[in-house]
Amino acid sequence: MKNKRHSIKDIAAVIGVSVTTVSFVLNGKAEEKKISKVVTDKILKYVEKIKYKPNQTAQSLRTGKSKIIVFMVEDISNYFFAKLARIMEDIAYKKGYKVLFCSNENNDEKSIDLINLFKDRQVDGYIIIPSAGIKSKIEELIEEGFPVILFDRYFPELDTNYVVVNNKEASYNATKHLIDNNFQHIGFVTIDVQQTQMIDRLNGYKEAITEAGFNENILKISLQDLTNYGGENSIQEFLEKTPKLDALYFATNYLALSGLKVLNENFPHYINKLGIITFDDLDFFGIYRPTISAISQPFSEIAQTLMNLMLSLLKNDIKGSPITQIKLKTNLVVRSSSQKR
Amino acid sequence: MKNKRHSIKDIAAVIGVSVTTVSFVLNGKAEEKKISKVVTDKILKYVEKIKYKPNQTAQSLRTGKSKIIVFMVEDISNYFFAKLARIMEDIAYKKGYKVLFCSNENNDEKSIDLINLFKDRQVDGYIIIPSAGIKSKIEELIEEGFPVILFDRYFPELDTNYVVVNNKEASYNATKHLIDNNFQHIGFVTIDVQQTQMIDRLNGYKEAITEAGFNENILKISLQDLTNYGGENSIQEFLEKTPKLDALYFATNYLALSGLKVLNENFPHYINKLGIITFDDLDFFGIYRPTISAISQPFSEIAQTLMNLMLSLLKNDIKGSPITQIKLKTNLVVRSSSQKR
């Protein structure tokens, strides 16, 4: 069973030609290099018969291309990222690329370590959710000529490829939706970070609130608190200190989950009165009672956009490619938690 | 900025020794090869200074080892698998390995395609959730000397390394738990497949039911129905046709989600009367009302066991390694849905 792998040399020997000829034929350069049809066919037929597969490692060493794309997110076990990963994987494999997934925990040091690691691995391209402090590392990658695409968030001062969603507009619309449904004291629960997507969500909220002439009620949960208690204690406190709230808008789905937990445990009477809406949809929100309204990010579209952009960067010479910055539309899924009371 | 990468040759030239010496030192063979302390130190210091990292591709080509481990699951966007992936990733990176995740959709053809692909990539080891028909492919891998670990399920007739949980025992205990809480007409909702883990879960249920002298009420959802409607229509029908049911036991968490959805939409009065329990815990189940009892698989332990086993297979010569078959304990998380009424 342990039939040794075929090499291009073996093939050449069997057919009675040189490795060059075989290589040319295999790389589709038969025409260009004017290899005779007879030889070409003979080689192709034999290759087919023995199911020859080139040794990728050797190809990589020789060409400097690894056919590997890195997909670096905060945490691959997060539903949103796992879902994207699944779709990107499929597209990549179809084009002969593999995707190496990794989690940076939104940590600069870990991000940089990982990127360094991948450079040794000759990774062809990078799709990255950048942590706050790796701007210069990203710049370095770009300067070195690697295809890089940021997503979910980006560095406004850095002219890079990125794919994001319309955070501000979506956030404005969600807030407006609550206002239109007669909610007046809308609390916004977010985390205390300077990431573009979170800033945009905050600004969308503020804009709608200001426009309506209402007051802002904002809870910014510290990262430390988020890590230790999932922010539950902060939310609890916020609810206690702001009893007039008649609606809550969560800036991410995990904040909404923490919020629901707190409401369940300590304010059970509140949960059906309060208007609730959240960024990032989950299947779960359609099953919960009340069903929870959410701003849904278009998984499939994001994944496809990222991958297609990466593949095109990889194909065309990177230096010639224009910077591409894409903002995709989210979708407001209205369920019962945000209905007029 | 584009400072070309250092090669072992450059180092040799700078230090004024041969590449052999450098290679020996870098591979920790200085002592063994009796390289002088002076030279060794000089090399190590320089290497440190320029932050030299060996070219992994070249190493792979030369040694035939890629430092890549494949982790093949049904669907990486599934919470359980994504969670495992996250933990395994960390362990692997610490040991200098990368993990290539991929989804086989529980499809034989896709599994085989992927395995073939990885063989060209010189992957070092395989951790696989096998789809039903790839027994011979797994055998082939093993015969060819690759470290292979199956998990979640296995082929009883095949003597391989595997890591699973105590499905039958856990299922028995969960059913017994319902019985002890005075539920008598317990429906078991599963899918119609011949996978060991599902068979064990079914048998655990059957054993507890028989022991109690009760009647079995089993719904086996066809794969087709699962794909098209998430099994919701089957569950609906099952509930309508078996009105005497006072409890439902779901064999997986996604079945439980479908079940909850059906209950919510069409039997809202039922949901607080019915005893509910499910295999595979989700955060969600702790937030739902009622909170849902579940059999929780030990993520962290599974991931660590898998990875440590793989690393030890990779270290020791595989032929010398004994077959390791591990059955881990699950944990019954009792919440309100299974309380005595």
Next chain:
DNA sequence: GTGAAAGCGCTAACAC
């Protein structure tokens, strides 16, 4: 104690 050199499998410039 250290170095020369072969070779992993492939690509492609150059030679004929």
Next chain:
DNA sequence: GTGTTAGCGCTTTCAC
């Protein structure tokens, strides 16, 4: 039209 050969960066045998 096809072959010879250098070389990608590394490991390791053998020679001195």
